[in-house]
Amino acid sequence: MGDAFDQAGLIDLAELPDAAQDFDAFLHEIRDRFGVDHVAYAGMNPINRSVIGHVTYGKDWQEHYATQGFHRIDPTLHSARRSIAPVDWSRLERDLDYLTVFRSAHDFGISDQGVTIPVRGPYGDIGGLSLTCGGSKTEWKALCRENLHVWQALSVHVHDLVISSDSFSSLLRGPSMSMREREILQWTAEGKSQQDIADILKISHRTVEVHLRSARHKLYALTTAQAVGRAISMGLIYPG
Incomplete structure (x- = not known):
């Protein structure tokens, strides 16, 4: 999958064989390319309100997140649905939902330093690509400044890939x-x-x-x- 990245750092999805079946590996490729801790995609079907998720997080956090129903209160998801601009997690309101999700995430070694880039599709579909990284705030801000424009373009490609390959794509269309x-x-x-x-x-x-x-x-x-x-x-x- 290394050839999927062009010289500008963008990813050509056409270069990904069986991308729909290998989506998690695709997100790991993004993670490794940009040197972040984790990459996550979440999308919502506008018809039945179901949520699709693809992440690089460990299975333990994935299971805990699902069991606790955190997708219902996750501020990174809800803020992205209300925004057309990238959502810097440092600007999220520190309310009860935030504390519930991020205190739990901290127990699993997941940083609260990240960004979510929202995407809106032609069928009322909504998605968001999130990248998170520990380390110093200075390093994180520099990483964002250097790559945010690439992540924004990439988020659109990721969303299109998921929507076109998911089992409910026919319903969206x-x-x-x-x-x-x-x-x-x-x-x-x-x-x-x-x-x-x-x-x-x-x-x-x-x-x-x-x-x-x-x-x-x-x-x-x-x-x-x-x-x-x-x-x-x-x-x-x-x-x-």
């Missing part, structure tokens, strides 16, 4: 909705009631409800309004 389901959602987006839609399409009110229920299921939506919003964000229908 559009669930297999029928033309009738999209048609009914489109009319709903334009403010039509179920009875209005039934009259327009010359079908029964009951049939409209069946199609809406199916659309909600395919879009992992609890309500019709939520299904409409997600269908619009995915380009399946247009705003009314």
